[in-house]
Amino acid sequence: MSSSRDRRPRDPRRPGATSRSGSRPNKRPQREPRRPDGGTRSGGTGRTGAARSGARDVRKARSARASAPPPPPPLLRRTFRRGDPKKRLKITGVLIVVIMVLFAGRLTQIQGFDAEEYAAAASELRLQTIDVPTLRGQITDAGGNPFALSVEVRTVFVDPEDIDPDERDRVVSELTERFDLEADEVAAKVDAAPSRYQVVTDGVRPEDWYEFRDLGLSGVGAEVDYERVYPDETGAADLVGFVGAEGHGLEGLEGYLDETLAGEAGKRQVEVANDGTQIPMAGGLVREPEPGQDVRLTLDRDIQWHTAQTLAEQVEALDAEGGSAIVTRPDGEVLAMADYPTYSQDDVGETTAEDWSNGAVAETFEPGSTNKVITVGSALEEGATTPESVFTVPYSLQYYDQTFRNAENNGTQRLTVNGIMAQSSNVGTIKVADEVGAQNLHTYMDAFGLGQPTGLDLPGEETGVLTDPDDWWGTQLPSVSIGHGLSVNAAQMASVYATIANGGERVDPTVIAGTVDPEGEFTAAEERESTRVLSEDTADELALMLEAVTSDEGTAPQARIDGYRVAGKTGTANRINPETGTYDDGGYTATFAGFAPADDPEIVVQVVLHNPQSAYYGGEAAGPVFNDIMSFALKSERVPPTDEDPPNIRLLEDEG
Template sequence: MMHPIRSFKALTQQAQRAVALGVVLAMIASVCLVRLGVIQLVEGAHTAQAATQSRTVKVTLDAKRGRILDTNGVVLAQSVERYTIIGNPEAAQDFTPLDCTPRTKDYCQQLDGKPLKTTGVAAVAQLLAPLLGMSAAEIGGKLAGTGQYAVLKKDVTPEVKRKISALHLGGIVYGELSDERVYSNGTLMGVFLGGVNDEGKGVAGVEQLEDRTLTGTDGYEIYQQGNGGEQIPGTMTESKNAVNGSDVQLTIDRDVQWRVEQILKQSQDTYKAGWGIAVVQNVKTGQIVALADTDTVEAGSDDAKLNVARAVNQTFEPGSIGKVFTMSGVIQEGLHTMGDKFTVPGTITIDGQKYKDSFDHGDEHWTMAGILEQSSNVGTILAAENLSDDKRYEYLTKFGLGQPTGLGLPGESQGLLAQAAQWDGRTRNTILFGQGYTVNALQLTNAVSVIANNGVRKPQTIIKSVTGADGKVHETEVGESTRVIDESVSKQLLNAMESVSEHYASKGFAGVDGYRVAAKSGTAEVAGDDGKLSSLISDYSAIIPADNPQFVVTVVLKDPEGNYGGLTAGPVFAEIGKFLMQKYEVPNSQPRKDAIPVEW
């Protein structure tokens, strides 16, 4: 039996150990309580703030790009609602489809009415493949990686996006709102309209020319999102609405453009031409009604983004159309009138340089109007004999040749016109009949418009107006017009050009029944692919109606069978002119009674 004193000591030691343990536990509890208090009272706010920040996102609200319209308000280009479908690879790899039962029918997954036999990425890919028009293997490859963001497909329609939402794959697959640029008329004005890059920036054609106007200002929203990327209701703290880009209305009439392109393509086949260009300009306003060529390119395509419209950058020698500008200078300087008489031989030699007409003839008795009608190179040299080189250059520049049109179109080539001091002994005379310098079709059209507009050169325009997101319409400001020649001089040229048109119409070419036309044809040798003068440019520029000018039409063909502008480009003009008179219901012309004699 244990001694009572020893028993008491043992109990005392156990009590001491228990007290010590209790003290230790109490201290631990106190530390925990203090730490809990710190967490709740001190760090709690920081922790909650960090959690909120991790869920808070700033989402960009994309501004829609403005539309491009024709002169009548027909939409040529617009941005439509599209979605970029995004997948979460990590969530997809953990996906287990939910079987459809009466209880789960509103949020289950199945394929063709049957339960899925796979899980993870394979199951997600099987569900998406028929909706995205992609193979399950392709989708699976994009979802097999790491991370939480993978682009599955761009430019998906709202209808497809709704079908994807009906798969109940929240947190795994969702759509981000975007825009797709759509061109409703296919190849019509394809290169001229141009296109936008992947960032929605205009990189060619009108899209580039008016990029700043068409581009809107993005907005944003700041809110908290759930694990599936969805917005948590009531958590939006800041937002700014997007402002869409402005609409740009062109001066181009889509119906005229379509018909002109159609006529050009038919003519290219008829005359076996390498290419064709046509420009239609409103005389009174300077507005471009049609700007066409035979290149067939889809608007918005890669080709449209990489190229420039031929009507804008193709340059060529105008040939005998240049005689119009020479004779304008001759008359304006008081050297001759259109009724002055000349004896014109078939050839002429000046300073050792021989010049000839396009057809053989002896001495002819032509007035200056007759020289223009017959398109005589020799006669033009005789008429301009006393027009100095500086004046020859001055009038070409006054008509707008050798300088930009002012339209600002991307890729425009202004042609080449050397200063008079750089001309050699031959060039100073070939300049008189449209050889030795180059122009584009827009320049040539506006130059001829000077004759139609009583001697005044109006600035050309291609943009009619801009309509802002607020609906306000801003008409394009047109620059100042410039007088090039006196009205009386322009009337003499118009009269003689009408004789040119009658000359071709009498042979069955280039006439428009019921309407008087003033025109000039041109034919010029140009360098071919071999670098030699082995190619031809045939062009024809006409004013219709001659007695009440409404339009100037220029047609240019490369290497057509038939060669001469009046016999090839002239009939193409006739088809275009006929359409214009019908479409715009222009009254028939009155009979001509004041023709300047062409012979004496």
């Protein structure tokens, strides 16, 4: 037996537990378990079916609890202990003081030490730099007469914020009436607040602006601008060209010389409003504009005008597709360069790029008989013939598989080289070319400037075609010798005749005499290259032959000018039909080139008519144009008449 103190008192909540005093409590009588239907168990000591079912449920529950996963461990909770609130307040206060000190220091730096720098930076954000227009240089003739000039105009604008409401209606009315504007459009700009800058109109003449300014109306201002002007009827549109809306050259000399003419725009700062509009009054001038230089041409305004008019009349009279005419001095200085059809520089929007083309350099053609001077000149220079050399010249000549004929059937003749040139004999020229040879003939054509740039440096220039003699086929030599099988532009052929008139020395042609700076100082253009092509003796001999062309026995007596000895050459060439690539139905090119006075040349004229209909031979179609232009140029240049009559030269073998 164990002592009573070794016994652990039983939990009174458990069956059979004892009280703390050690006595056993009284048992409660056990009740019969109730059935679900309200009855009690019965029947001796055995278990009923309900009891057995309950036992099975208990076992199932225990089995389920045994197979279920163990429950997760309880979450660990971290506990914080609150610090001393006074300490927290002290730390917060220190942090606030530190931050305030930093802000105060930065503010002192910005408003004190760096105030100017930040103010300038802020100002730069509102300012923009814009171009200030400058005066574009003039294009003038040799005497200073303008072909193109810029005039000062005004761009009128309004500042809607600055317009006095009491003056609003009058501002709209005055702007509308004085500058011929639409009232609704003006009113919309006047009422465009908060905008500070609205352009009302441009191109206003200064005197018209001054009259408006004197009205003293508020909110209206004007800026200086420049407008390009082309005097009427100069006949030089294709050469001079025009500028675009931005004031830069687009075509002709305006485009080619743009860097010289344009000058350098100034710079101005303007304030930009919140809506992005500029406020011109708010900025300062950063850089003064520098005016462009004037370009002085070699052209003569009067000769240019007359050349253009004469050419246009003949193109219209003969219903030709077009034409070109060039007037030069023997040293290559161009006095006139005209093309037709042409256009008006004041109405460029109604024209096309084809209209702007300068046909004098951009359109190529076969030169025909005007090329014969090179063939004969090379023979004389090489010593293959003399002016008096005689050739048997039939009406036609079989050369390989091709037959060449003269323009007129004069039967078989014994012609001198003088006579071959005067009558423009195809067969005779071919015989002379045989004496020269393909390589020599090509060398002289190259030296005269065919198949290469003229040196004018004009936009759109075409160099023409001159094939290498190694590529010539059987009939190429005779074809080229009479001006077929190659192509040239009008300026190239004018240079050929200028070379002969200049004693055989070729000088690159030019239209530019020099420049004039804003102070009025003239600077001559660079010296041009020159090449000795023929000797002076050969050039003089050719001049006499060309003078015979304008005699009664020659092909162009209509080119003669009373009082002057005239040398020249006709040309009539077939044109290629662009649709077939052959000469069939391609029409003709009529040309005439020459100089006067023949004994002391001063003026050279080249005329080209493309596909004339009423008359197409060079003498009858282009000869009269040559005569008219040459006569006017001689008078304009005050060239004295010739004192001596031309010497007699022998054209036929049997002439004494």
